[in-house]
Amino acid sequence: MAAFPFQISATDGKARTGVLRTPRGDIRTPAFMPVGTAATVKALTVDQVRQTGADIILGNTYHLMLRPGAERVKRLGGLHRFMRWDGPILTDSGGFQVMSLSAISKVREEAVTFQSHIDGSKHVLSPERSMEIQADLLGSDIVMQLDECVSWPADERRAQEALQLSARWGQRCKAWFGERESQALFGIQQGSTIEALRRESSERLIDIGFDGYAIGGLAVGEGHDLMVDTLYYAADLLPADRPRYLMGVGKPLDLVEAIARGVDMFDCVLPTRSGRHGQAWTSEGSINLKNARFAEDDEPLDPASDCPAGRDYSRAYLHHLVKCDEILGQVLLSWWNIAFFQQTMRGAREAIAEGRFDAWRKTFAEGQRRRSGEERDAG
Amino acid sequence: MAAFPFQISATDGKARTGVLRTPRGDIRTPAFMPVGTAATVKALTVDQVRQTGADIILGNTYHLMLRPGAERVKRLGGLHRFMRWDGPILTDSGGFQVMSLSAISKVREEAVTFQSHIDGSKHVLSPERSMEIQADLLGSDIVMQLDECVSWPADERRAQEALQLSARWGQRCKAWFGERESQALFGIQQGSTIEALRRESSERLIDIGFDGYAIGGLAVGEGHDLMVDTLYYAADLLPADRPRYLMGVGKPLDLVEAIARGVDMFDCVLPTRSGRHGQAWTSEGSINLKNARFAEDDEPLDPASDCPAGRDYSRAYLHHLVKCDEILGQVLLSWWNIAFFQQTMRGAREAIAEGRFDAWRKTFAEGQRRRSGEERDAG
Numbered sequence A, B: 001m002a003a004f005p006f007q008i009s010a011t012d013g014k015a016r017t018g019v020l021r022t023p024r025g026d027i028r029t030p031a032f033m034p035v036g037t038a039a040t041v042k043a044l045t046v047d048q049v050r051q052t053g054a055d056i057i058l059g060n061t062y063h064l065m066l067r068p069g070a071e072r073v074k075r076l077g078g079l080h081r082f083m084r085w086d087g088p089i090l091t092d093s094g095g096f097q098v099m100s101l102s103a104i105s106k107v108r109e110e111a112v113t114f115q116s117h118i119d120g121s122k123h124v125l126s127p128e129r130s131m132e133i134q135a136d137l138l139g140s141d142i143v144m145q146l147d148e149c150v151s152w153p154a155d156e157r158r159a160q161e162a163l164q165l166s167a168r169w170g171q172r173c174k175a176w177f178g179e180r181e182s183q184a185l186f187g188i189q190q191g192s193t194i195e196a197l198r199r200e201s202s203e204r205l206i207d208i209g210f211d212g213y214a215i216g217g218l219a220v221g222e223g224h225d226l227m228v229d230t231l232y233y234a235a236d237l238l239p240a241d242r243p244r245y246l247m248g249v250g251k252p253l254d255l256v257e258a259i260a261r262g263v264d265m266f267d268c269v270l271p272t273r274s275g276r277h278g279q280a281w282t283s284e285g286s287i288n289l290k291n292a293r294f295a296e297d298d299e300p301l302d303p304a305s306d307c308p309a310g311r312d313y314s315r316a317y318l319h320h321l322v323k324c325d326e327i328l329g330q331v332l333l334s335w336w337n338i339a340f341f342q343q344t345m346r347g348a349r350e351a352i353a354e355g356r357f358d359a360w361r362k363t364f365a366e367g368q369r370r371r372s373g374e375e376r377d378a379g
Helices: A048-053 A059-066 A070-075 A079-083 A095-101 A129-138 A156-177 A195-208 A223-234 A252-260 A270-276 A315-323 A325-354 A357-371 B044-049 B061-066 B069-077 B079-083 B097-100 B126-137 B155-176 B195-206 B223-234 B252-260 B269-274 B316-322 B327-353 B356-370
Strands: A006-012 A015-022 A025-029 A031-036 A057-059 A089-091 A105-107 A110-114 A122-125 A142-144 A182-189 A212-215 A244-246 A265-268 A279-282 A285-288 B007-014 B015-022 B024-030 B031-036 B055-061 B089-091 B106-107 B112-115 B122-125 B140-146 B184-191 B212-216 B243-246 B265-268 B281-284 B285-288
Touching: A015 A325, A015 B112, A015 B195, A025 A031, A025 A325, A031 A270, A031 A325, A031 A357, A031 B269, A048 A325, A057 B097, A059 A070, A059 A095, A059 A122, A059 A285, A070 A129, A079 A089, A079 B316, A089 A129, A089 A195, A089 A252, A095 A105, A095 A110, A095 A195, A095 A325, A105 A129, A105 B140, A122 B269, A129 A156, A156 A182, A156 A195, A182 A195, A195 B265, A223 A252, A223 A270, A252 A325, A252 A357, A265 B031, A270 A279, A279 A325, A285 A357, A285 B327, A315 A325, A315 B079, A315 B243, A325 A357, A325 B327, B007 B327, B015 B327, B024 B327, B031 B269, B031 B327, B044 B155, B061 B069, B061 B097, B069 B126, B089 B126, B122 B126, B126 B140, B140 B356, B155 B195, B223 B252, B243 B281, B252 B356, B269 B327, B281 B327, B327 B356
Parallel strands: A031 A057, A031 A265, A057 A089, A089 A142, A142 A182, A182 A212, A212 A244, A244 A265, B031 B055, B031 B265, B055 B089, B089 B140, B140 B184, B184 B212, B212 B243, B243 B265
Antiparallel strands: A006 A015, A015 A025, A105 A110, A110 A122, A279 A285, B007 B015, B015 B024, B106 B112, B112 B122, B281 B285
């Protein structure tokens, strides 16, 4: 019996829409989770994040265990109270960032040891410690198992080792976490871009039994086409009655293609990171506000949006702010980008509910490709 | 007949409270004007600025003439529309920043020539061009004459030359500006810290006849004590029935002491600049949120404030954001500091109206000095 009820209200092809019910509020799926790295969705107040329609945000265990420290967050009332977000929070396990951000990290059966990228201090992250940090100290609503993610390309032996280690760690996480009513634990499928390995990983996870299942090890260099090809089978291998979460993805079109393959949840730093670099995502693809052609463009990014950042300020003004490196430019573009990602999720949910997802997806994809090549990504 | 009605509703000693009525809204005095340098009060949306109780903001001619350019602002509908601030805006003349920020500037009778600090491009700023930029291109509500401000200490001959040049420029500004109903022109008193020169400057300005009078050439190195000593006579020398504006000042206690000497309006980058550097102004003086003693301080800056930034977030959270160089920390502290400056103005206005300004000022000063020496200014 899984922790949170997951009600799929409609399907259209492999795409699904529904609601994951948590004690801190409903998560409408497909859902995009803005990333609140160090207890802040970068540049935004939680009220601005909420205004975009986000139901859930993500917190990074690696960042939080280093600053301000997980025990300190606990003493200050937990992550929700600390950062004033009263909706659900999903935390990652810390493993991915330990292995990508830390100067020196060593993966052993027992745990990962690593040095902080901030001050070089030494830390140990075991499956049990990751659980303790996420579930008990931060007080996360959705807790992710510790896993090992291999970069792409990975040879089969290396990918096999990583998925086996991830499965053993998943077992230890589950043993520590047990069964809880008010928190959920998600397992993470690995296996690189090799179908047999994705299958083996899924079987191991399903044997253990999780409240939801993530697809890890994608968006690590394999590119859009191979990623969506992998998703064809990777999503199908996971239980249909539980939420499927594609980790760390991606551009709006990646999200829509993943939804078409049965994925329900996403997180990515892209909207806030590109917002801080002057890039806006729109229904016609991404545009770089630094471009001189916006210098006297008096139109807002989207006059029909309900996000003030996209509706009330002219592109000329955003261009000016970006050119002057003004913080307000970073704020407004981060805000707008999150709103656009939420608007995309809303569009997908409505299209699936109304049985017109394929047509919606085609139109969306054409729009996204319209400016392809015209602008360089600033992200 | 001055452009904007100025109604003084109460006085207490030399302190006055009232309302300056403009077509874009009332300015309650004493008033603090947040500085919106490059068409943005740094890090804040105009809605956040408005929420603090600010009636008017300031724009910098020097910054705006360089980026995005005054003609461009005009084509985009003027400064109010460009930055979405529909209340009154006061613009400075550009002169002070030409002389302080530009790499090379030459002051001649006809005009100041200078090179942009951004790209080295050459520009000319005459009294007439400053008027054109402020009044016609940006569309400012309160326009400042071009003046020459000398640094401190200045010998008497140098200070005399600068005040005479400023007076001649004031005459040219007035000739260009003429009489307007919907815009006001303020003259600027100079004369360093020398009473006879301040007197001479005032007489020249009053002969020309302005809609309001600023006190320039203070807060340029002379220190708090000499500044308030100079204000004793400098404010008295200006017409009692017109608003008096002390330019570029200052710390909350400077403001209160200047109000005690009959000043009505202020502007300063201090609240936003110190906010970006982790410093918060409070009723107990300034505190630096980076200080480790706030790491587990669960109290907000001011639970009684109506500013969300000061009321809703713990000092521990602000400490964390500042330590991590998070943009949200800069946003929240800029927002709070502007709110605290507005709260100080509100406190002064109420105290003057109720005839208890001296007692209020004494309590305020004791509070401000409480942490004196304990914290270094981060500004």
